[in-house]
Each structure stands twice: as structure tokens, then as C-alpha cells.
Amino acid sequence: MATQAQQLAVPTEAELLQGQADLWRHSLYYMTSMAFQCAVKLGIPTTIHSLGGAASLPDLVAALSLPPAKLPYLRRIMRLLATSGVFAADSAAADVVATYRLTPLSWLLLDGVAVDGHPSQTSLVLAATSRHCLEAAMGLSDWFKKDVAASPFQDLHGVTLFDGTMAEQDPEVDAVFNDALASHDNSGFLAVLRECGGTLFQGLESLTDCCGGDGTTARAIVEAFPQIKCTVLDLPRVIDNVPADGVVNYVAGDMFNSVPFAQAVLIKLVLHHWSDEDCVRILAQCKKAIPPREEGGKVIVIDIVVDSSSGPTHEAELLMDVAMMVMTNGRQRDETDWSEIFIKAGFSDYKVVKKLGARGVFEVYP
Ligand SMILES: C[S@@+](CC[C@H](N)C(=O)[O-])C[C@H]1O[C@@H](n2cnc3c(N)ncnc32)[C@H](O)[C@@H]1O
Numbered sequence: 378m379a380t381q382a383q384q385l386a387v388p389t390e391a392e393l394l395q396g397q398a399d400l401w402r403h404s405l406y407y408m409t410s411m412a413f414q415c416a417v418k419l420g421i422p423t424t425i426h427s428l429g430g431a432a433s434l435p436d437l438v439a440a441l442s443l444p445p446a447k448l449p450y451l452r453r454i455m456r457l458l459a460t461s462g463v464f465a466a467d468s469a470a471a472d473v474v475a476t477y478r479l480t481p482l483s484w485l486l487l488d489g490v491a492v493d494g495h496p497s498q499t500s501l502v503l504a505a506t507s508r509h510c511l512e513a514a515m516g517l518s519d520w521f522k523k524d525v526a527a528s529p530f531q532d533l534h535g536v537t538l539f540d541g542t543m544a545e546q547d548p549e550v551d552a553v554f555n556d557a558l559a560s561h562d563n564s565g566f567l568a569v570l571r572e573c574g575g576t577l578f579q580g581l582e583s584l585t586d587c588c589g590g591d592g593t594t595a596r597a598i599v600e601a602f603p604q605i606k607c608t609v610l611d612l613p614r615v616i617d618n619v620p621a622d623g624v625v626n627y628v629a630g631d632m633f634n635s636v637p638f639a640q641a642v643l644i645k646l647v648l649h650h651w652s653d654e655d656c657v658r659i660l661a662q663c664k665k666a667i668p669p670r671e672e673g674g675k676v677i678v679i680d681i682v683v684d685s686s687s688g689p690t691h692e693a694e695l696l697m698d699v700a701m702m703v704m705t706n707g708r709q710r711d712e713t714d715w716s717e718i719f720i721k722a723g724f725s726d727y728k729v730v731k732k733l734g735a736r737g738v739f740e741v742y743p
Contacts, residue, residue: 407511408457409457409458409461410505410506411506412454412457412458413458413461413463413502413506414502414503414506415454416454416455416458416463416464417486417499417502417503418503419441419443420441420488421437421441421455421464421483422464422479422483422484422486422487423486423487423488423490424437424440424441425437425464425477425478425479425483426479426487426490427440428440430478430479431467431476431477431478432476432477433474433475433476433477434448434451434452434455434475434477435448437451437455437477438451455475455477459475459477462480462482463480463482463483464477464478464479464480464483465477465478465479465480466478485497485498485564486498486499486502493567493568494564494565494566494567494568495564495565496559496560496563496564497560498560498561498564499560500553500556500557500560501557501560501561503553503557504553504554504556504557504558505557505700507550507553507554509530509534509550510530510700510703510704512533512534513528513529513530513533513534513703513704514529514703516529516532516533517529517703520532526706528702528703528704528705528706529702529703529704530703530704530705534546537705538554538704538705539554539555539558539650540612541612541614559590559591559593561646562590562594562645562646563593563594565733565734565736566593566594566597566645567597568733569679569731569733569736569738570597570598570601572731572733573730573731573738574601574602576730576740577677577730577738577740578598578601578602578605579602580673581602581604581605581640581641581673582604582605582606582640582673583605583606583607583608583638583639583640583641584598584605584606584607584608584639584640584641584642584643585607585608585609585610585636585637585638585639585641585642585643585666586598586607586608586609586610586642586643586644586645587610587632587636587642587643587644587647587659587663588610588611588632588644588645588647589609589610589611589643589645590609590611590615591615591618591619592609592619592622592624592625592627594643594645595607595608595609595624595625596622596624596625598643599624599625606626606639607624607625607626608625608626608627608628608637608639609625609626609627609628610628610630610632610636610637611627611629611630612629612630612631613629613630615629616628616629617629632659632662632663633655633658633659633662634662635662635665635666636662636663636665636666637666638666638667639666639667640667640668640672640673640674640675641667641673641674641675641676641677642663642666642667642676642677643676643677643679644659644660644663644676644677644678644679644680645677645678645679645680646679646680646681646736647659647680648660648678648680648707648718649680649681649697649701649707649708649709649710650701650705650706650707651705651706651707652706652707652708653708653714653717653718653721655706656718656722657718657721657722660676660718660719660722660723660724660741661722661723663676663722664676664722664723664724664743667743668743669743670725670742670743674742674743675740675741675742675743676724676740676741677738677739677740677741678715678737678738678739678741679736679737679738679739680710680715680736680737680739681694681697681709681710681735681736681737682694682710682711682712682715682729682732682735682736682737683695683698683709683710683711683714684711684712684732685711687735690734690735693735694709694735695709697709697735712729712737715727715737715739719739719741723743724741724742724743725742725743726741726742727739727740727741727742728740728742
């Protein structure tokens with residue numbers, strides 16, 4: 378009788394060689410992340426932009442004041458980053474005479490420049506590739522063997538992100554993480570206003586932005602829809618540092634206890650930080666804050682929606698999901714996961730208003 382091993386089809390030599398190349402790729406992907414971090418720390422995207430949108434290696438070495446002997450090393454980093462889509466190179470060999478240009482990705486990394494409502498994402502790159510995150514990810518296998526509820530990040534560092542405990546341990550790193558969160562979460566909201574602002578906000582009298590931070594989103598909504606009376610709810614340590622602007626009403630509180638009443642509640646890029654159980658508790662509070670559906674009551678949820686048919690975006694969605702697992706107790710969810718949470722929180726129905734990249738815009742009805 379043939380053994381199980383004999384029945385298995387052994388890969389061909391060509392397949393094994395390809396497998397070996399794939400193994401190198403997967404073992405060394407972090408080199409792409411580190412080369413990417415290096416380019417951001419050196420300020421290469423901003424330098425290419427300031428040189429008119431195109432730069433050769435000698436241009437970059439001169440503009441960045443790098444030792445000329447580093448040019449061949451810079452070439453190797455730029456060749457990898459051009460192959461990965463961070464920059465574009467006008468020569469397939471990406472050699473010394475190549476000219477490097479910005480791609481849509483590197484347009485997002487210009488210091489102090491917001492492109493079409495997308496603030497610079499450099500702090501996100503620095504936070505995501507920080508020692509704190511890398512060490513937490515390196516501890517994954519140990520974490521799996523332990524019966525702990527804390528995320529690998531909390532288990533290792535003894536603090537959680539974005540709740541003030543990190544600030545007590547390391548204020549500098551905490552500031553980078555908070556900058557990263559703000560630039561990530563504020564990115565792309567103008568596209569939401571353009572693509573479906575009318576559906577979401579036209580005719581609304583009042584809105585609470587739950588976990589609305591410094592009010593950037595709420596102010597953009599009031600600017601586009603001045604009839605809306607907007608309230609921002611966030612933790613006291615956030616609200617206490619926001620100057621009154623006469624545009625938005627700021628309320629310090631805890632969304633697990635209560636959410637200020639309004640015709641609609643917006644909760645944008647919040648729920649993916651929380652477990653399913655916590656999302657149900659948060660959404661139940663949002664539901665208490667709004668009137669019945671007939672009176673226009675709704676919760677607007679903007680968050681990542683994992684979608685296996687989303688092409689190249691799908692891998693990014695899955696990476697964001699594992700990042701949530703390593704760093705928080707949250708996760709990224711597909712539409713079925715979202716609908717289950719909406720139902721458990723007591724809502725009767727929901728509608729996907731729009732998909733914008735990896736983000737979904739939902740209206741959820743009481
Ligand atoms: C991921 S950010 C939200 C981003 C924001 N909605 C946006 O799109 O720009 C998380 C925010 O939730 C706030 N937060 C965390 N726990 C909270 C709670 N229990 N009650 C109210 N706000 C909370 C944090 O202070 C932080 O400003």
C-alpha cells in the first residue's frame with residue numbers, strides 16, 4: 378500500500394526553485410519596510426518633490442547632503458523601493474542614471490503637504506515601523522502559547538495605545554503614535570464628503586461625531602453642511618486640549634457610558650480598534666443617542682471592510698487586520714461580521730452607502 382508521502386505530488390524542481398525565491402521574499406519582506414522607513418527618515422519623497430518631481434541619484438545625494446560614497450548604497454535602496462511601487466524609475470535597471478519620480482504612495486509622504494485632503498502619512502510609517510510595533514510582532518509565537526487577553530503589544534510593553542498609558546511610559550513615542558492615528562484617520566474624508574456627503578448629511582439637523590478627537594472631521598462636515606449642529610465626543614484628556622472654536626460643541630465623556638443625543642451619530646475608524654463585544658456595547662450607546670428611523674435616526678459607520686474581491690487592496694486589508702491583532706484587541710471585519718455586530722447591538726437594518734478603497738461607509742438604522 379502506498380504511503381501517504383508517496384501519494385503526495387512532490388513539487389517539480391522549477392516549482393521548488395520558485396518556492397525558494399518566495400521563501401526569501403517572505404523572510405525578507407521586513408527589508409522593504411526598513412528601506413521604506415529609511416527613505417521617509419531621510420526625507421526622500423519631500424526632496425524629490427522639492428526638486429520638481431524628478432531626481433537622479435546624484436541629485437538626491439547632493440540635496441540630502443549624504444556622503445558621496447553612499448551613492449551606490451542609495452541606488453540599491455531606491456531600486457528595491459521602485460520595484461515595490463514606492464517610487465517610479467524611468468529605467469528598468471533603476472541604475473545610476475535613472476530618474477526617480479513620486480508615485481501616488483510617495484505623494485502621501487510629503488512633509489507638511491496635504492494632497493487633496495490626505496495629510497502627510499509620514500508619522501504612520503514611523504509608528505508602524507517603530508521598535509515598539511516590531512518587538513510586539515516578533516513576540517507573536519510566544520503570545521499564542523500564553524492564555525492572556527492582552528494584545529501582544531500590551532503583553533510585551535505593559536501599556537495600551539491611545540488611552541494615555543503609553544504617554545506615561547514614553548511621551549515621545551506616544552506623540553508619534555497619536556500623530557500617526559490623526560493623519561491616518563483624517564485621510565480621505567474629503568473623498569467621503571464628495572462621493573456621498575449629500576446622502577449622509579443633507580437634511581440632517583444634528584450630528585454627534587463619536588470619538589471625534591480634535592474635531593477636524595466635524596469642522597469639515599459643518600463647512601460643507603452649515604445647517605448641522607455638530608457635537609464631538611471624546612475622552613476628557615483629548616477634549617481638555619481642544620480650544621473652543623465656536624463651530625463645534627465639544628463634550629468630554631466615555632462612549633461606553635453615554636453618547637450625546639443627535640439625529641445621527643458618526644463613528645469613523647473607531648470600531649476596528651475594539652473587540653466584537655466592545656463594538657456591540659459602543660453601538661448600543663450610539664443607538665440610545667438617536668431618534669427612531671422615521672425621524673431620521675441613523676448611525677453612520679465608516680470603517681475598513683475586508684473584501685476578498687478587492688484586488689491589490691485585499692492584502693493591505695489583511696495586513697491591517699494582523700496589525701490590529703498585534704497592537705490592539707480589535708480586528709478588521711468583512712460585511713457579514715459588520716452586519717452581525719449591527720444586529721447584536723439592536724439595529725434593524727443597514728445599507729452600504731459607498732466603498733472607497735478599503736473603507737466602507739454604512740448607514741445603520743434603529
Ligand atoms: C481611532 S481614533 C478616532 C478617530 C476619529 N474618529 C477620526 O476619524 O479622526 C480614536 C479616538 O477615540 C477616543 N476614545 C477612546 N476611547 C474612548 C471612549 N471610551 N470614549 C470616547 N472616546 C474615546 C480616543 O481619545 C481617540 O481620539
